[in-house]
Amino acid sequence: VKYIEQNKPNLLEHLSTCKSPHEMLGAVSKTYYAKKMGIDPKDIFVVSVMPCTVKKFESSRPELSENHMHDVDAVITTRELVRFFKMSGIDFNDLPEDKFDNPLGEATGAAVIFGTSGGVMEAALRTGYFLVTGKELEKIDLEDIRGLEGVKESTIKVGDIDLHVAVVNGVGNVGPVLEQIENGTCKYDFIEV
CATH class of the missing domain: 3.40.50.1780 (Rossmann fold)
Structure with a gap:
């Protein structure tokens, strides 16, 4: 913030x-x-x-x-x-x-993921996915973004919507992600820092 x-x-x-x-x-x-x-x-x-x-x-x-x-x-x-x-x-x-x-x-054990990088996003995605589809979200595969240190991304299909998400590890890695968003080279619906 x-x-x-x-x-x-x-x-x-x-x-x-x-x-x-x-x-x-x-x-x-x-x-x-x-x-x-x-x-x-x-x-x-x-x-x-x-x-x-x-x-x-x-x-x-x-x-x-x-x-x-x-x-x-x-x-x-x-x-x-x-x-x-x-x-x-x-x-x-x-x-x-x-x-x-x-x-x-x-x-439940779900709270354990909150303390890990991307845990809050994962919990929110799992809850949203279940509320929309009535099913459990099996797996979220976060992949490193080439050229950006400390940033992983994924696309999750929730019903008819593709959600583009990113996890940024460390405030120092926020700037490059925001620059890409501002210049239109990437689009995210949800970013966790």
Whole structure:
């Protein structure tokens, strides 16, 4: 979002209005979960463990807060978490097994893909495909784009529509993709960065 705000403000209207998954969970934790458990939202401190440092900036954005309370209070990277565990002498191999807690109800393994590059797009495509066709989307084959580092694309047929999608890994790879879109050499219906 920040990249588009600073470099391509004319494209702002094309960004998704959805919060990122970790921000959604933060908001749900401080509203639905707080009410369900009888906890004052001010007593809930949400920490996100994310692979990307950009999430630290994202969580500080004023539009991701309500009543002077951020949806996510702190973000640490997976590397920072590993460093913390090492400094604290915690070895995951020595931790006892524990059962999954489901404070918000049943869960599926689908959420696992959100943490991978292209995971949000894949989840959205699978849901949309099912809603349109009534069938499960078997496979999404993302292929490298020749000449563009860190960018993969695919075309998914959903009913009568061919959706052209791309996954861009890293903000530094966004510029070349946007240039191709602006000069008409490629067209995408959905891009995940």
